[in-house]
Amino acid sequence: MINGIWLGMILIGFVFAAVNGRMDAFTGAVFDGAKNGVTVSFGLISVLVFWLGIMKIAEDAGLLRTIARVLGPVVRFLFPDVPKGHPAIGYILSNMSANLLGLGNAATPMGIKAMQELQTLNPDKDTATPAMCTLLALNTASITLIPATLIAIRLNYGSADPAGIVGTTLAATLVATLAAVFADRLCRRLHLLRRPPGPPAARRSRTGGGTASPPPVAHSQAKG
Amino acid sequence: MYQMISLISTWAIPVMIAFIPLYAYARKVPVYESFVDGAKEGFGTAIAIIPHLVGMMVAISVFRASGALDYLMGFISPLLRGLGVPAEVLPLGLLRPLTGTGSLAYTTELIRVHGPDSLIGRIASTIQGSTDTTLYVLTVYFGAVGIRNGRYALKVGLFSDLVGFAAAIAVCLLVFG
Numbered sequence: 001m002i003n004g005i006w007l008g009m010i011l012i013g014f015v016f017a018a019v020n021g022r023m024d025a026f027t028g029a030v031f032d033g034a035k036n037g038v039t040v041s042f043g044l045i046s047v048l049v050f051w052l053g054i055m056k057i058a059e060d061a062g063l064l065r066t067i068a069r070v071l072g073p074v075v076r077f078l079f080p081d082v083p084k085g086h087p088a089i090g091y092i093l094s095n096m097s098a099n100l101l102g103l104g105n106a107a108t109p110m111g112i113k114a115m116q117e118l119q120t121l122n123p124d125k126d127t128a129t130p131a132m133c134t135l136l137a138l139n140t141a142s143i144t145l146i147p148a149t150l151i152a153i154r155l156n157y158g159s160a161d162p163a164g165i166v167g168t169t170l171a172a173t174l175v176a177t178l179a180a181v182f183a184d185r186l187c188r189r190l191h192l193l194r195r196p197p198g199p200p201a202a203r204r205s206r207t208g209g210g211t212a213s214p215p216p217v218a219h220s221q222a223k224g
Numbered sequence: 225m226y227q228m229i230s231l232i233s234t235w236a237i238p239v240m241i242a243f244i245p246l247y248a249y250a251r252k253v254p255v256y257e258s259f260v261d262g263a264k265e266g267f268g269t270a271i272a273i274i275p276h277l278v279g280m281m282v283a284i285s286v287f288r289a290s291g292a293l294d295y296l297m298g299f300i301s302p303l304l305r306g307l308g309v310p311a312e313v314l315p316l317g318l319l320r321p322l323t324g325t326g327s328l329a330y331t332t333e334l335i336r337v338h339g340p341d342s343l344i345g346r347i348a349s350t351i352q353g354s355t356d357t358t359l360y361v362l363t364v365y366f367g368a369v370g371i372r373n374g375r376y377a378l379k380v381g382l383f384s385d386l387v388g389f390a391a392a393i394a395v396c397l398l399v400f401g
Contacts, residue, residue: 001378002362006283013286016295025289033285037278041270044364049266054244056262057255061248101233106240112269112368119369127373128366133380136365140321140358140381141388145229147353153332154349159340163230165349171395172354176388183383187376 044108051109055094064090078138078181079131081121088117092135099139102146111139130188137180143173269368276367280359284322293318308401309393312338313347317389321382324357346400350392355385 017026058064068075068089075082075089082088091114098107114135122129128136147169154162245255287293297315305311312334319327331352338344358381366374 009283009287012292013290016292017290020291029285029289033282034278037281041274045270049263052266053259053263057248057258058244060253060258115369128371128375133377136377137380140361141384142356150349150353154340157340168350168395169353172392175391176384179387180384183380
């Protein structure tokens with residue numbers, strides 16, 4: 001689906017640019033977009049470096065494990081395939097609470113770290129596991145108690161009631177999150193029904209063949 | 225209630241940054257070394273996201289600059305106007321999952337033109353605040369760990385955006401309409 005959307009946006013963009021006579025704008029947009037992608041990634045460096053450092057302290061102190069033990073049951077319902085006490089649970093919880101408080105620049109590093117932890121449980125490193133899909137669904141819906149940016153903008157434009165949208169936002173975000181969790185569960189079921197272990201195994205044997213372990217070795221050699 | 229949550233929001237980060245190292249220090253963790261050790265990963269992770277983000281941003285940027293997005297927005301607006309929904313907010317439904325900055329700019333423009341306390345301003349604020357930019361979240365989170373096949377994640381994300389969009393409009397019409 002992502003392949004289709006990506007190609008579709010570029011091709012439709014090309015056709016519209018041709019019809020509207022905006023070929024120069026098309027070219028400009030390509031390089032603007034590329035620059036934007038790099039700028040955003042670079043903007044992530046500072047928050048990622050800082051928060052991953054703080055979270056490492058929390059992990060070394062055993063804080064994440066404590067959080068995972070106390071609040072684990074909530075996560076277990078949403079992430080049934082993550083083993084009990086796995087560090088991923090601590091990161092997932094940190095990510096969810098940062099989202100809840102509207103701390104966007106703390107939520108992203110913790111979510112990424114949670115993804116990395118989930119990746120260690122993934123047998124097929126190119127393909128998302130159901131747990132990863134659930135984490136993503138929760139983050140795209142992103143339950144937020146206080147939409148701080150919008151309150152600031154509304155205040156800026158002289159709103160008499162800048163926080164008046166807190167209730168409606170909470171209601172909408174709750175509905176969106178419920179829909180995400182529900183759809184995620186449904187897709188997970190359908191996926192299991194439609195694809196019993198057969199095809200993934202076949203795919204793995206096609207790409208890896210009998211040499212299932214050498215690629216990672218080669219990879220780590222190239223890295224180190 | 226709002227005051228309390230907003231107080232927690234402003235205190236959360238400073239308290240975490242003070243409390244986590246203190247707790248760790250009390251448990252004999254070499255806090256500074258731990259910090260540096262964890263922070264090291266941050267740079268590589270951000271760099272790993274670049275190809276994914278560049279690819280996605282180029283596609284979105286081209287789609288917008290060519291006029292395709294405007295055409296699509298002009299096409300769907302009349303479809304929903306019949307339901308009593310102000311047509312001005314409808315393009316947000318399309319913009320929100322694609323680009324966070326683009327939809328924030330559009331929301332700000334609506335607030336500026338129609339006023340923050342108008343129905344349009346409130347609906348736009350609610351839509352903007354209630355979901356995150358699905359394509360960005362997907363690109364960054366999967367990009368950071370090198371996932372290429374996201375399975376059904378995009379479908380689920382877009383579906384929840386649509387539900388959130390409809391819920392935002394419905395709730396606002398109910399409360400403020």
